[in-house]
Amino acid sequence: MIQFDHVTKRYPGSNEALKNVSLNIEAGEFVFVTGHSGAGKSTLLKLIAAIERPTGGTVLIANQNISKLKSNAIPYMRRRFGLIFQDHKLLYDRNCFENVMLPLRINGIFGTEAAKRSRAALDKVGLLHKEKAMPITLSGGEQQRLAIARAVVGRPSILIADEPTGNLDAVYAADIMSIFQAFHQVGVTVIVATHDATGISATQRRVLHINQGELHSNEVIQAADHTQNSGYPI
Amino acid sequence: MNHWLNHHAQAFKLVLTRMRQNTLSSLLISLVIGVAMCIPALFYVGVDNLSTLTHHMQNDNEISLFLKLDVSSENIEQIEQLLSKHPNIQKHRLVTKEEAWQQLQAKSDTNPAIQELSKNPLPDAFFIQANKVEPEALDSLRLEMQAIEGVDQAVFNADWTKRLAVLLALGEKIIYFVAALLAIALLVIIGNTVRMQILTQKDEIEVSKLIGATNSFIRMPFLYAGVLYGAFGALFAIVMMASIIMIFNHSVAQLSDLYSSDFRLTIFDSKLFLSMTGIAIFIGWLGSYIAVNRAISAMKID
Numbered sequence: 001m002i003q004f005d006h007v008t009k010r011y012p013g014s015n016e017a018l019k020n021v022s023l024n025i026e027a028g029e030f031v032f033v034t035g036h037s038g039a040g041k042s043t044l045l046k047l048i049a050a051i052e053r054p055t056g057g058t059v060l061i062a063n064q065n066i067s068k069l070k071s072n073a074i075p076y077m078r079r080r081f082g083l084i085f086q087d088h089k090l091l092y093d094r095n096c097f098e099n100v101m102l103p104l105r106i107n108g109i110f111g112t113e114a115a116k117r118s119r120a121a122l123d124k125v126g127l128l129h130k131e132k133a134m135p136i137t138l139s140g141g142e143q144q145r146l147a148i149a150r151a152v153v154g155r156p157s158i159l160i161a162d163e164p165t166g167n168l169d170a171v172y173a174a175d176i177m178s179i180f181q182a183f184h185q186v187g188v189t190v191i192v193a194t195h196d197a198t199g200i201s202a203t204q205r206r207v208l209h210i211n212q213g214e215l216h217s218n219e220v221i222q223a224a225d226h227t228q229n230s231g232y233p234i
Numbered sequence: 235m236n237h238w239l240n241h242h243a244q245a246f247k248l249v250l251t252r253m254r255q256n257t258l259s260s261l262l263i264s265l266v267i268g269v270a271m272c273i274p275a276l277f278y279v280g281v282d283n284l285s286t287l288t289h290h291m292q293n294d295n296e297i298s299l300f301l302k303l304d305v306s307s308e309n310i311e312q313i314e315q316l317l318s319k320h321p322n323i324q325k326h327r328l329v330t331k332e333e334a335w336q337q338l339q340a341k342s343d344t345n346p347a348i349q350e351l352s353k354n355p356l357p358d359a360f361f362i363q364a365n366k367v368e369p370e371a372l373d374s375l376r377l378e379m380q381a382i383e384g385v386d387q388a389v390f391n392a393d394w395t396k397r398l399a400v401l402l403a404l405g406e407k408i409i410y411f412v413a414a415l416l417a418i419a420l421l422v423i424i425g426n427t428v429r430m431q432i433l434t435q436k437d438e439i440e441v442s443k444l445i446g447a448t449n450s451f452i453r454m455p456f457l458y459a460g461v462l463y464g465a466f467g468a469l470f471a472i473v474m475m476a477s478i479i480m481i482f483n484h485s486v487a488q489l490s491d492l493y494s495s496d497f498r499l500t501i502f503d504s505k506l507f508l509s510m511t512g513i514a515i516f517i518g519w520l521g522s523y524i525a526v527n528r529a530i531s532a533m534k535i536d
Contacts, residue, residue: 051444078446089441102438106447108237110244154445 001027001189002048007057009043017043019213030184033193035210041193044210045162048191050077079107082151084161088143090135096146097131103154121153125179141172148179158189245454249462263427267467270420271510272474274413279479281405283499288399297376299360300387309384310358316382317360322375324365331356357386417517424463424521428456432529440533449530456526457519464518468511476501
């Protein structure tokens, strides 16, 4: 599904954010990306989500080389992903329902079908009763759940979350993780970046640990659990 | 197709909603466009109308021969024979000083100055209709007539209209330049307005790009905004122009009645209105296209 082959990413005027990273993420996996702030987690996620292109090496998403993709094909590639940003990136000039509608509008889905799907997505994250509320009135955890609703409304096959629990207390964090868990259960590939590794051991997933741009460990914690959860049809 | 139409309809609806939320600023920008279009268009209407008027007059190939005051009746007869034999003269007509005096006195009730005149100041005159219209041929004919003995002056009736026509052609050129300059100003104004809107929608554009919006999806509402500004601006311009011309026509009517002409400025010049609307819409579209493309590339999400 996602293949990195000796991938290097260098931003102009700085050191390499990622050095010679090779990895392979299968469809239906649940993967954690860990590491300190500035280790290169966000860069890795941006490369996966086709937001950045690698400086060296190849990134294959669903067997398509991101570097060789024409720029007008990039938007369609991005629609395969559901993105959850650390700062939510919610739009504060419209209510929850309209926030969730945005990806559908981009996909050209309108009318009752769009409304139905938006409500279904809000329902999945437990925010259906707040559809008319403005995002600013929501708590931090609720805002993050709204961001998840927006990410999944387009029914992506890959869900990518950058520090989704970074600003949340433990109860909310567990709440968010259980939502990801639910999507993983129905076959969605989930990739979550987090700087604090606590709570991962409880969920027992594959962990990619990045340190100063290098991939240090690429291991599966409790392999048995991983195999049990992989192989869901997408 | 349906999908494509839906996209456009949604973008259009979105723009209308946004405009309704900022009615005042939308009205103001449309008004600016309207005024900027109105100025050259008004001048154009003036010049265009005068041009058709003088064009109509220019076709007069009439030469007036004013004879010397002391010319004898034999001399007049000689001239008349000369004129009737001349190959380039279609017809000629003699107006004697007595006839002219009578005509003038008939009009004298409107002009007290004429009543003051004690004796006839008018010369005998021939009015010649040439059978050529080319200016060169007419000019050589005029010179020929001037040389005839007993002729005081040979004058083109349409001489002043020619000068006016040249002036009007110059005026037309000036209008094109003014219009071009104002078009550039409009481009900048609309571009700047759209740029401000883009800034207020920056978050939405950024998120949309991140989750897979194409550039055309992002551009579309702004392009519609530019087009609508242009369209509303043209509407303003047309309404303003029509009212200004109507006010002017009142004075023009008084003036042209004095010349016993029914000349009026045309109010509804559909060709002009159509081209104004077309140009305004195009400028609106182009201004926002440039602004939104610059904004998208400045965001560097690619």
